[in-house]
Amino acid sequence: MTTRADPAFLDLGDVRLEYVSHGTTNPDTPTFVLLHEGLGCVGLWGDFPERLATVSGARVVAYSREGYGASDPVALPRPLDYMQRHASAVLPRVLDRLGVGRFALVGHSDGASIAASYAAARKDGRLRCLTLIAPHFFVEDMALAEIRNAKTAYETTDLRQKLARWHAQVDVAFRGWNDAWLDPEFKTSFDISDCLPRISAPVQVIQGEDDQYGTIAQVDRARDLTTAPCETLIMPGIRHAPHREARDETVEAICSFALKYS
Numbered sequence: 001m002t003t004r005a006d007p008a009f010l011d012l013g014d015v016r017l018e019y020v021s022h023g024t025t026n027p028d029t030p031t032f033v034l035l036h037e038g039l040g041c042v043g044l045w046g047d048f049p050e051r052l053a054t055v056s057g058a059r060v061v062a063y064s065r066e067g068y069g070a071s072d073p074v075a076l077p078r079p080l081d082y083m084q085r086h087a088s089a090v091l092p093r094v095l096d097r098l099g100v101g102r103f104a105l106v107g108h109s110d111g112a113s114i115a116a117s118y119a120a121a122r123k124d125g126r127l128r129c130l131t132l133i134a135p136h137f138f139v140e141d142m143a144l145a146e147i148r149n150a151k152t153a154y155e156t157t158d159l160r161q162k163l164a165r166w167h168a169q170v171d172v173a174f175r176g177w178n179d180a181w182l183d184p185e186f187k188t189s190f191d192i193s194d195c196l197p198r199i200s201a202p203v204q205v206i207q208g209e210d211d212q213y214g215t216i217a218q219v220d221r222a223r224d225l226t227t228a229p230c231e232t233l234i235m236p237g238i239r240h241a242p243h244r245e246a247r248d249e250t251v252e253a254i255c256s257f258a259l260k261y262s
Contacts, residue, residue, distance in 0.1 A: 002064055005044055005153075006020070006249075007019065007020050007069075007070060008020070008175065008256065009070075010088060010092070010097050010098070011065065011097075011153060012090070012093050012097060012113075015066050015072045015090070016027075016063070016071065016072050017040050017063050017071045017072070017094065018041070018063060018064040018071045018164060019042065019061060019062065019063035019064070019098075020042050020049065020061070020062050021059060021060070021061045021098075022050045022052075022053035022059070022060045022061075023053030023056075023057070023058055023059045023060050024059055024069070024092075024204050025058075025059045025204075026056075026057050026058045026059065026163070027159070028057075028136075028160060028262060029056055029057055029058035029099075029102045029258065029259070029262050030058065030100075030102040030104045030129070030130070030261075030262055031058060031059040031061060031100045031101065031102065031103040031104070031256060032049075032052055032053075032060040032061070032104050032106055032129065032254075032258070033058070033061050033062075033094075033095065033103050033104070033105055034048075034049060034060065034061065034063075034102065034106050034107075034108075034109050034111070034149070035065075035091075035104070035105060035106070035108070035110075035111030035112070035114050035115050035240075036062070036064070036065070036068070036108060036109075036110075037108045037109035037111055037134075037151075037240075038109055038181070038262045039068075039163065039173060039174065040065040040109075040110075040111070040112040040253070041068040041159055041166050041167060041173075042062050042063060042064045042069050043069060043071030043166045044166055044213070044215070045062050045243070046210035046247075047060040047247075048060075048243045048244070048247055048250075048251070051061045051247060051248070051251050052106075052254065052255070055251050055252065055255050056251075056254075056255045056258065058258075061098055062063060062098070063094060063203060065086060065090070066086075066089055066090065067172050067173055067176045068167060069166060069168070069170065069173075070168050070169060071173045073168075073169040074172060074176060075137055076102045076172060076175055076176055076179070077175075077176075077179050077180065077183075077231060078176045078177075078179070078190050078205060079187050079195040080180055080185060080190065081185060081189070081190075082176070082180060083113045083114050083192075084114075084117045084192070085112045086114050087117035087118040087121060088117070088118075088121055088122075091114065091118050092122065092224065095124075095126075095149040095181075100126065101125050102126050102128050102184060102262070103128065103190075103260050104128050104129050104130060104131065105118065105119065105126060105127065105129075105131070106126070106130070106131045106133070106254060107130070107132055107135070108133040108241070108243065109133070109134050109136065109148065109213065109240065110134070110136070110177070111133075112132035112133055112135035112136070112258075113128050113130075113135055113136045113187060113192060114136065114188050114197065115132060115204075116130070116132060116137070116192060116195050116199065116214070117136055117192055117195055118230040119199045119200075119201055119203075120192075120195030120196070120198040120199050121189075121193075121198075123200065126211065127201045127261060128201060128202075128203055128258070128261045129201050129202040129203070129204065129206075129256075129257065129258055129260075129261040130202075130203055130204070131202065131204040131206065131223070131254050131257065132146065132197070132203065132205050132206070132214075133206045133207075133216075133242055133243060133250070134206070134207055134213065134214055134240050135205060135207075135214075135222070136190075136212055136218065136244070137191070137192055137193045137195075137196065137218055137221045137222065137250070138179075138190070138191040138192075138218075138221065139186065139187045139190050139191070139239040140192055140214060140217065140218075141256065142213075142214075143213045143214055144182065144187065145240065146212050146213050147152075147178060147181045147213075148182065149159055149183060150178060151178050151182065153198045154174055154178070155243070155244070158208075161232075162173070176213050177219075193221055193225060194260075196221070196222060196225035196226045197226065197227050198226050199226060199227075199228050201228060201261075202228055202229040202230070202231075202257075202260070202261050203222060203228055203229070203230045203231070204221045204231045204233070204234045204253070204254070205218075205219050205223075205232045205233070205234070206232075206235065206242050206250060206253060206254075207219050207232070207233070207234055207235070207242075208234075208235050208238030208239045208240060208241075208242050208245065209234050209235060209236045209238060210237060210239050211238070211239055211240045212222060212239055212240055213240045214240075216234065219232050219234065223232070231257060233253050235250075254259075
């Protein structure tokens with residue numbers, strides 16, 4: 001598949017998802033499939049997918065999950081296990097519809113949790129490795145504090161206007177994420193630590209040392225429980241988005257890791 005400059009759509013029957021594809025399928029390198037954060041979408045990856053395709057020489061695909069970007073909306077409220085549901089019910093169909101062969105999952109934040117859930121639940125022989133950027137395996141109080149701050153900003157500042165540039169249904173995108181995380185039951189119900197020992201593909205965890213949504217405890221959880229090869233990268237001075245704040249270093253780390261397991 002050749003580089004696609006503009007978003008297109010995957011029709012999965014019950015939902016239509018926006019996606020972009022950069023680069024070409026390379027027999028020596030797995031296709032990278034990117035899974036965005038809780039308020040992300042295709043556009044909010046910026047030039048990261050294109051840069052990853054250029055450096056790796058591989059195909060890189062990013063898509064907007066239902067309720068985000070230009071993808072179809074979803075009904076609210078989202079179920080509290082919305083990440084696990086996407087991993088089991090939607091991501092497998094996306095991969096098949098895209099026609100990927102060997103692939104690597106690269107997930108950021110919520111997307112990292114989805115990637116880990118998928119890798120644990122499905123013994124997919126095509127999956128070569130996964131990179132988890134700022135993952136959430138369990139809920140930390142400091143993350144909830146930041147998410148409450150985001151709610152206040154959405155209601156009182158121009159944050160809603162800024163997000164509306166990227167999301168066709170901006171209230172669905174924001175509330176679907178924010179309401180779920182701030183539900184009183186979410187803190188006790190969301191813990192996917194038990195998926196880590198069941199992941200058979202090699203795992204890379206990339207975490208900003210100053211991440212405002214998660215501490216190094218998330219990295220420690222991966223180190224302690226993952227039985228597959230697990231590499232970690234802690235980035236000093238970086239917050240929640242290493243792929244934006246330190247794009248080139250993040251790209252190089254991902255490519256170096258994936259090359260070992262291609």
